[in-house]
Amino acid sequence: MKTVLAFGDSLTWGYDPETGLRHDFFSRWPIVAGRKLGHDVRVIGEGLNGRTTAFDDHLVAAERNGAKILPTLLATHQPLDVLVIMLGTNDLKRDTGGGRVFESRQGLERLVEIAQCFPYQRGYQAPKILLVAPPHFCQTTEPDFALLFGHAVEESQHFRSAVTKVAEEYGCAMFDAAEVCETSPMDGVHLDAENTIRLGEALVEPIRALLD
Template identity: 55%
Template sequence: MKTILCYGDSLTWGFDAEKGGRHRLEDRWPSVLAQALGERVTVIPEGLSGRTTAYDDHLAPTERNGAKVLPTILGTHEPLDLVVILLGTNDLKINAGGGRAFEARIGMERLVQIVRSFPYQDDHGVPEVLIVSPPVFVETPNDVYDQLFGHALAQSRLIAPAYVALAAEAGCHVFDATTVAEATALDGVHLDAANTRAIGQALVEPVRTILSGR
């Protein structure tokens, strides 16, 4: 039996930009991944809207700093074989992360360090890490989201190469979600059901390969 933790923000939580609620459970990418991997793999979705890699959001009603929460989540769900991290979108908010891909990169590096240094309670070993870069932003007529993210259209394109470089340095796995998914123009950031499913489908083979080495 293998266990995967999917750690992310609203793209993992399944925010529906069209209806304002949440995508159906079966449409969220962790659910698609779980369905494809079968009963011998447990996939745990841990998505929170607004979560950053490692930055405080003082306007939020929840703890959105991913680095602060991750140790508790690791302890809750261990033993783990793989941690998939899809974060970085909210790091591009000026009020929460600074607005640059650089902040996302160093924040993601901190998360990798946390996964690898956590004091796991059994001899299962340290889980593998798969970094997933979020789809790039697109232009939107939505004024609220344009104010939040419109300044960072170019920066959103720099996250994927930054994560590729980090993965090479840290010796972990990486996948660029932009290769299979596109943000909706409804808000320029989130995914429709088809595109969130596409991420889950695209991760199936890379995840199988990673788990086969455990």
């Protein structure tokens, strides 16, 4: 049995921009990818709304700093064959990551360092890593999300180049979600069910390539 850990934010959790609730279980991208990878591959979805790469958010009860929680998840789910990281969206909030892809890139580097250097149980190796650049933001008239992310619509266009740079420096695989899905204008940052499913299907081959 191969094990894949999908580490992300609300896009991995399955936030539905229409209802503000969660997509149907079988529409969430880790479940879609896991079903298509087959019975000998287990994909664990570890998504949390608002999660950042490495920045604190003191406005909520849950720990949203990815760098703080990742070591616990690596220990919990080991041995891991592949770690998929799709984070960065919430780093573009001005009150957490600073509002720029530059900070997101720095946080992503920290996550990769944690995963590659973690003291795994004797006999276990560090997982291969697939970095997924988040989809581009789009304009929205939803007032709260417009305030949170409206300033960063153009900035989000730089996710691909930033994630590619990290992948090249640390020897990771890379995939650009913007190639296969588009965010919903209902809030400008999340994916509807169709696009969430599309992302899961598109990630099957990149994950399988690392498992092979």
